[in-house]
Amino acid sequence: MIAVESTGERRSTMRLSAAACAVLTALALGTSPAGADPGLIGEPGLDDPYFPMDGNGGYDVTHYDLTIDYTPETYALRGTARIDAAATQPLAQFNLDYRGPEVLMVTVNGHPAGFRRDGDRELVVTPLLPLPPGLPMRIIVDYAGPTADTAGAGWTHAPSGGAFALGQPHSASTWYPLNDTPLDKATFTLRASVPAGWEVMSTGDRTAHEVREDHLHTVWETRQPVIGYLTTIAVDHFTFLEQRTAGGLPVLSAFAPGSADNREDEQRLPEILDFLENLYGPYPFDVAGGIYVDTEIPFSLETQTRPVYAPWAELNTVVHELAHQWWGDTMSVRQWSDICLNECFASYTADYLWLERVHGADVDTKYRDTIEKNRDDQDFWDIPLADPGAENMFTSVYYRGPLFLHALRKLLGENVFFTAVRDFVNAHRNGHASMPEFREFLQSRTSLPLGEFLAEWLDATTAPREDFLYPGTLRR
Incomplete structure (x- = not known):
């Protein structure tokens, strides 16, 4: 900014740098800045070993504020996504992950920004002027159009004419633009409007629920940081169940017209939460x-604070989610190869600990019977728990993960095992953890050498040796 004087009046003029001129040209054309230094362009993916194009470099999101208007009769979605973030590098261009309806306008810090779709997953944004590192960013994206039915892989149309958003690891990008990676957790607000007679459910605390001008308006606040796939919106003719736990935690559940049979299981949710808190x-x-x-x-899914359940869900499913x-x-994964931290523990909790502690089941016998049935079945062991591969993320972690944790429990002993897993998950609240971190943490809690045990259970593609299959009181 250079100040000059002319005929007694003070006027200001702006001299643009070559880099800024390049960005303005790109803005007008909707293209990348010509000849821009690669250091000014945020990476279009974060190189997760399973999904290398997930997420985006150059910025860190702190909060999403979505305003959504949905018309079930026409499947039309109109949205405004306000994304509060901060640049982590000099930034002349960055990407958002987005697979939803047509984008109408993008602004960055109040100024119009260039944008273009790159393939079916990326929204490329060119700010009016490059952003320095550390600068707060407010990105606003307006979008509107008919929604496509992904049949459970994102925005999904319901039989009633309603809809819901669900899927792992990708679903959020079908209904709002975001940095779609486990590494960038943020708080989340949803402001949803639907025609009167319909209801809206989402994650977090419902802070507004009123009908105005023939539309229902709701606001949902997720105050703890969340990953994109763990957010949701559901529109249907819901009925509700309101409860509280013994400690006073508010519990709000919703049932689509064809799911009344699930109500009995959901009434046990306060009991289940008390059980899980004890663990x-x-x-x-x-x-x-x-x-x-x-x-x-x-599938059913562990959307944060309020899981979404398919009609076939049973009490075991509720405990799992x-x-x-x-x-x-x-506590979220650092990368998707860490999926055992999610699914091994949820499966062990529902399939072993709930049966043992609530129903008095002999889970040692359950374990032994499962091992004897499968120990010579190579297919049972050929997908490693610590790195199952993108195509096998949701396989062995369910059926072999609980066996690993039960064997680990018997090797370490009750007190060490349960204290360690409780301390580990609480040390990573609102954050991330990895399988290597978990292995290192376990070793810090015992003088027993765990390296070979963990390697044979987590990394190998054959059954562990006899001593590792039957440690401690499992020994025959």
Whole structure:
């Protein structure tokens, strides 16, 4: 900024740098800055070994504030995403992950920004002027259009004419632009409007719920940081169940028209949360509940504070998804190869600990029977727990993960095992953890050498040796 004087009046003029001129040219053309230094362009992916194009470099998001208007009769979605972030490098261009309806306008810090779609997953944004590192960014994206039905891989149309957003590891980008990586957790606000007669459910605390001018307006606040795939919106003719835990935690659950049979299981949610707190420490969020849809999808999902359940969900499913509020939600994976931290623990909790502590089941016998049935079945062991591969993320962690944790428990002993896992998950609240960190932490809690045991259970593609299959009181 250079100040000059002319005929007694003070005027100001701006002299643009060559870099700024390049950005302005790109803005006008909707292209990348010509000849821009690569150091000014945020990476379009963060090189996760399973999904290398997930997430984006150059900035860190702190909060999403979404305003959504959905018309079920026409499947039309109109949205405004306000994304509060900070640049982590000099930034002349950056990407958002987005697969939703047409983008109408993008602004960065109040100024119009260039934008273009790159393939079916990336929204490339060119700010008016390069952003210095550390500068707060407010990105606003307006978008509108008909929604595509992903059939459980994101925005999904329900039989009633309603809709919901669900999927792992990718779903959020089908209904709002974001930095879609586990590494960039942020708080989340949803302001949703639907025609009167419909209801909206989401994650977090419902802070507004009123009908104005023939539309229902709701506001949902997720106050603890969350990953994109753990957010959701669900629109249907819901009925509700309101409860509280013994400690006073508010519990709000919703049931689509065809899911009334699930109500009995959901009434046990306060009991389940008390059970989980005894295992893993205080519940990590300020509300709880569940959303029951009536669409035939092949999975339920641990959306933060309020899991989404398919019609086939049973009590075991509820325990599993609520265990994820610790293992997967407040403590999230660093990369998707760490998926055992999510699914091994949720499966062990529902399939072993709940049966043992609530129903008095002999889980040692359950373990031995499972080992004897499968120890010579090579297919049972050929997907390693510590790195199952992108195509096998949701396989061995469910059926072999609980066996690993039960064997580990018997090797370490009750007190060491349960104290260690409780301390580990609580040390990573609102953050991330990895399988290598978990292994190192376990070794810090015992004088027993764990290297070979962990390697054979987590890394190998054959059954562990006899002593590792039957440690401690499992020894035959």
